[in-house]
Amino acid sequence: MTKRVHPVLAVLIIVESSAGHNFYFFQTETDFAAVFDFLPSMLERLLQSCGLILRCLEILLSHVDLCLRHTLLFLRELGLEKLNLPTSLNAHLLNTPVDKLEAKIKFLQSLGFSREEASRACSCLLAIFGYSIENNMRPKFKYLVKEMERDIQELKEFLQYFAFSLEKRIAPRHLHLKERNVQISLQRMLLWSDEKFYTKWK
Numbered sequence: 001m002t003k004r005v006h007p008v009l010a011v012l013i014i015v016e017s018s019a020g021h022n023f024y025f026f027q028t029e030t031d032f033a034a035v036f037d038f039l040p041s042m043l044e045r046l047l048q049s050c051g052l053i054l055r056c057l058e059i060l061l062s063h064v065d066l067c068l069r070h071t072l073l074f075l076r077e078l079g080l081e082k083l084n085l086p087t088s089l090n091a092h093l094l095n096t097p098v099d100k101l102e103a104k105i106k107f108l109q110s111l112g113f114s115r116e117e118a119s120r121a122c123s124c125l126l127a128i129f130g131y132s133i134e135n136n137m138r139p140k141f142k143y144l145v146k147e148m149e150r151d152i153q154e155l156k157e158f159l160q161y162f163a164f165s166l167e168k169r170i171a172p173r174h175l176h177l178k179e180r181n182v183q184i185s186l187q188r189m190l191l192w193s194d195e196k197f198y199t200k201w202k
Helices: 007-018 029-043 046-055 057-061 064-077 088-094 098-111 115-124 126-130 133-147 152-157 159-163 166-179 186-191 194-200
Strands: none
Touching: 046 088, 064 088, 064 098, 088 126, 098 115, 098 126, 098 133, 115 126, 126 159, 133 152, 133 159, 133 166, 152 159, 152 186, 159 186, 166 186
């Protein structure tokens, strides 16, 4: 008996194989087909959905009803648009369980953000959903409050703070300014290039 193979899946495997990657999926054809049926129906365009899959093959292992559908609805409730665009960020966001996304919002709430503020902050800085709480966000927050003696309001105004390296950028620049008794906004402290920053405050 000839077994039907989903044509889009066949193309996907050929593309990845030609790039020299080996991926092993232990899913049934029905499971794969469910993903291919769900993404175009919810994200409107088949080709863009395939582009999302190419940027995160693990989506093929995700359960539509237990993960993908809930995640997509959660992201839309946050006000996110253009989730159909085939970017790596969109692909990995769609493949992230809601509880992991929710954990970032709850962490910000534990710092002093309201639910609305935390949701809005995450929707404006989507990369935060990929940050580790224990290895990134918590240590940086402790440094902000204890070492830099800054308050939560500054973090609310510049959430991009979490995107910078604590060891290579935040701490060195803070100590450099502290030695010179200079206090500036987080934005100026971190966004300026090394040349501009260290020329300004020699």
